Amino acid sequence: MQIYLPIAEVSVSAFLLFGIGGLVGILSGLFGVGGGFLITPLLFFIGVPPTVAVATGANQVVASSISGVLAHLKRRSVDIRMGVVLLVGGLAGSAIGIWVFNLLSRLGQIDLTVQLAYVLFLGLIGLLMLQESVRAMRRARSGTAPRVKRHHHTWVHNLPLKMKFRTSGLFISVIPPLIVGAFVGLLAAIMGVGGGFIMVPAMIYLLGMPTKVVIGTSLFQIIFVTSFTTFMHALTNQSVDLMLALLLILGGVVGAQVGTRIGARLNAEQLRVLLALLVLAVCIKIALDLLIEPNELYSLAKVKS
């Protein structure tokens, strides 16, 4: 069944969209990632214009993060104060990101920027995840306990404007969370992702937050940053396609349920290797598109009247 997307002005199979949403939903159910980093490039592949894919991807991430954060709130694993600080930085970063996005759109370099950002971050995260899970599997096999990182003093602890974050058990300056938030907000606006896959490692390694509050807090602030991004894209570019978003969200909701059930039965480490390989595959596909001479050197773009 073909469905005509009113904003993207293309006609695509509704089942394909439902399938993409479902696939990403399964992954988000399995691994707790928002899935924006997969949905946006998949939408490029099926012919949705990049500007629409990015804005609509952000809208889909809003839905999946709200769904996730509600579960975390019940478990009290959300550091709301830290979330708000990250959010302040995030909104600033997002506003700059939208501005950069519009500037690059006018220059005709937005596709390149989005692709480069994907290659860089997907490659980085994919490799890190692969390394981490292979190491974990080896450890599990040899039976040695994981090395515990000592809590040591770094330059981060000498910055001014200190604040107490009770849920995380931290007393640190607000400057590092502001910067981390701004950086993730910038990426979210340009790439159409929630940025969870960058935010989570940054919170653990840069801010020293305990792992159990990291995912909930990350999702909490992602809701607001991606909502802001969606809204700004709708306002300045009119590029959010509600029809597309709805199909993706529906698929995602069903997929997430399936994913959670599969996840309960399977070996988590092996699944993480699979996810890492999937992330790397997407990264390699986008990289090859940039490196190999395209069949058609010319491309068309509508001029906004």
Place this chain on the structure above:
Amino acid sequence: MRWLALLLGLFAATAAAAQEEVVSGVSQDRISITANFEGSDLLVYGAIKRETPIPDTGLLQVIITLEGPSGPIVVRRKSRQMGIWVNTSSVEVDNAPSFYAVAATAPLEYILSQTEDLRHKISVPQKIRSVGAPQDVMDSPAFTDALIRIRQDEGIYGAAESGTELKDSTLFSATFDLPANLVEGNYVTRIYLLRNRHVLTSDQSTIYVRKVGIERWLYTLAQQQPAAYGILALVLAGLAGWAASEAFRLLRR
């Protein structure tokens, strides 16, 4: 007296030519893009009305065109920079139709002269208007060629496969396949009657292609009330997220 006879003869000939008129119709003058729009067929048909016998001054030919709404387009070209393929130069085409198809009784080069093509703008290259290229682009025709090539590959420019059927120099018809990726707007169909590679007369009608129902509503809202549209997108996402979390909770019990 001879010149008078010649003049009369000439007058008679032009009068005969002018007496051939086109009467035409289309199978639908309104096309609605609904949510499950899968493209559409458009039949253009008609007859040639004349008071006199069919003139024998050359074979009658018919060209039928269908043109979608036009707008400016930027054509960009990639080149290799530091190992990766990047858009490096661009040309703005001032006016290019979003859809253009030609159906004729024979290949255009046999039935249409170049001057007539220039005057009536019938063939695809004539439809594309490009005024000036930026200083750094030396080969701007390559960009307009690329525009035509890409749109031909997408099936939105080109010749209608069936061509135009003409019966007894009187009845004609052509079918156009409209793709699913149709842009809304006013589509114009033009019918040209030709003899000896010259256009004798032409006729045109308009087909209104509109998004309808939810498509129309969403598109208008996004364009005219972007703030309300953005809020609607967020509310829907929020509701879906909340519903999903509730469903999960019920299933877990």
